[in-house]
Amino acid sequence: MGEPAIISVRNVSKVFNGGSDRSVTALQDIDLDIARGEFTSLLGPSGCGKSTLLRVMADLTEPSQGQVTVNGKTPAAARTDRDYGMVFQQAGLLEWRSVRRNVELPLQVAGARKEVTRAKAMEMLELVRLSDFAEHFPRQLSGGMQQRAAIARALSADPEILFMDEPLGALDEMNRERLQGELLRIWSDTRTTVVFVTHSISEAVFLSSRVVVMSARPGRVAASIDVDLPYPRTAETRTTPEFFAKVTEVRQALHSVPTEQAAA
Numbered sequence: 001m002g003e004p005a006i007i008s009v010r011n012v013s014k015v016f017n018g019g020s021d022r023s024v025t026a027l028q029d030i031d032l033d034i035a036r037g038e039f040t041s042l043l044g045p046s047g048c049g050k051s052t053l054l055r056v057m058a059d060l061t062e063p064s065q066g067q068v069t070v071n072g073k074t075p076a077a078a079r080t081d082r083d084y085g086m087v088f089q090q091a092g093l094l095e096w097r098s099v100r101r102n103v104e105l106p107l108q109v110a111g112a113r114k115e116v117t118r119a120k121a122m123e124m125l126e127l128v129r130l131s132d133f134a135e136h137f138p139r140q141l142s143g144g145m146q147q148r149a150a151i152a153r154a155l156s157a158d159p160e161i162l163f164m165d166e167p168l169g170a171l172d173e174m175n176r177e178r179l180q181g182e183l184l185r186i187w188s189d190t191r192t193t194v195v196f197v198t199h200s201i202s203e204a205v206f207l208s209s210r211v212v213v214m215s216a217r218p219g220r221v222a223a224s225i226d227v228d229l230p231y232p233r234t235a236e237t238r239t240t241p242e243f244f245a246k247v248t249e250v251r252q253a254l255h256s257v258p259t260e261q262a263a264a
């Protein structure tokens with residue numbers, strides 16, 4: 001790899017409630033490099049520490065040990081500089097603001113001028129194909145549309161990185177597959193580096209250039225699998241033998257790791 005990694009995780013461990021009988025080692029000795037522009041999924045059994053690892057990168061949780069660099073800075077500095085945006089399972093839109101005004105929020109907080117925030121919000125709504133719903137309120141949108149608005153909001157400050165924690169987890173299967181396609185289009189339009197937490201093997205394979213498989217208790221990186229299926233990926237991609245072969249490879253890697261129950 002020529003360029004230095006945009007995200008580098010070195011020897012990171014995270015213990016919750018350390019020193020007590022409720023101590024949980026959520027992450028142990030994690031080493032991970034993520035290249036600029038890559039779409040990386042973190043996949044693993046429930047409780048293996050996927051969200052904790054993402055939260056450590058996003059400065060929402062302090063590691064107990066080790067170093068994390070995000071865009072050449074500490075996660076805290078990257079957060080201040082708005083180097084990344086975040087999307088969670090729940091869209092978390094403010095009910096009393098229109099969709100456009102939700103998307104404007106990060107720019108307003110950053111102190112951008114009104115004309116700039118408005119133009120940028122409309123550009124982002126165009127990107128996620130919600131321009132016609134700019135003046136609607138969140139409750140007037142479907143779950144999938146709300147997630148698209150949350151993606152627009154996360155991208156409004158032009159972050160280099162997008163952290164996504166099961167962003168499609170609450171959607172039905174049809175909407176989920178549609179949004180996966182949309183997300184790849186947005187990724188290819190913006191060239192943002194994406195780190196994506198999911199439970200779904202097929203979702204991870206369809207979206208990612210690399211799938212990082214984690215094991216539970218303590219959470220470790222068990223395997224890193226390159227997904228060399230060509231982009232753009234479409235509904236047809238899901239029907240190819242190459243896609244099935246990759247899903248099988250990832251499934252085998254996942255099934256060879258201990259689950260939280262088995263390891264507890």
Ligand SMILES: Nc1ncnc2c1ncn2[C@@H]1O[C@H](COP(=O)(O)OP(=O)(O)OP(=O)(O)O)[C@@H](O)[C@H]1O
Pocket residue numbers: 016017024025026044045046047048049050051052053199
């Ligand atoms: N704030 C916390 N305090 C105590 N323990 C925690 C905390 N957050 C996470 N944990 C524990 O750390 C471990 C990893 O949790 P984490 O949420 O990162 O896993 P995950 O792989 O994202 O799980 P899931 O897929 O179910 O969301 C779990 O055993 C969890 O109970």
